[in-house]
Amino acid sequence: MCPALKPEENGISRKGFIRSVLAMGGLAISYGTFGAFIMRYLWPVKKNTKQKIYVSSAKNIRVGETVTFSTPQGETYILTNREVDGKNTFSAYSNRCPHLGCKVIWEHASSRFYCPCHGGVFNEKGVAIAGPPAKANQSLKKCDIEVIDSAIYALSG
Ligand code: FES
Known part of the structure; x- marks a missing residue:
């Protein structure tokens, strides 16, 4: 061992030196963990929380027909x-x-959704085109659909 680096001669024992190293390591781990929590808080991991819900077989819905379904979120x-x-x-x-939450109906002949409460009208893409919803620029909420091997799934969430 190099005589110039003997810890005992500098007033630092071997145990004291090891304790200091362990304490510094502990501090580094603590600050690193704290920093990781801060980073997770500032930039949270985005999870794909969409659920795939089976709605119907495509063969069971002819052109002009509708199927009403609910999601686990209650929509x-x-x-x-x-x-x-x-x-x-x-x-x-x-x-x-x-507008005020009434149930809309699909009118296939006109290719539109109609709300009987106050005469709200929405086109086939759910965009309000007449009535109070059009004045307030309120459209129908869309649910993404996926068709796999003639099975129709709604992507909810
Ligand atoms: S609730 Fe639909 S137009 Fe008023």
């Missing part, structure tokens, strides 16, 4: 089937009018 949607460019096109919008 109810109307699944519609429209023919667009010769293909079945499924989409789902909330059955709750954003």
Whole structure:
């Protein structure tokens, strides 16, 4: 051992030196953990919390027909089937009018959603085009749909 580095001669015992190193290591771990919590708080990990809910077989919904379904969050949607460019096109919008919450209905002949309470009208994409919802720029909430092997799923959450 190098005589110049003998801890006992500098007034620091070997045990004291080891304790100091352990204490500094403990502090470094503590500050590192605290820093990790701060980073997690400032930049939280975004989880894909969407749930896939089976709604129906595509074969069971002919063009012009609808299916109403509810999500685990308690929201109810109307699944519609429209023919667009010769293909079945499924989409789902909330059955709750954003004006005052009445139930909307799908009118296939007009390709629109209609709210009977105050005459709110929404186009096939849920955009308000007449009545109080149009004045307030309130549209129907959309639910994403996925069709896999003719099974229709709603992506909720
Ligand atoms: S609740 Fe639908 S238009 Fe008023």
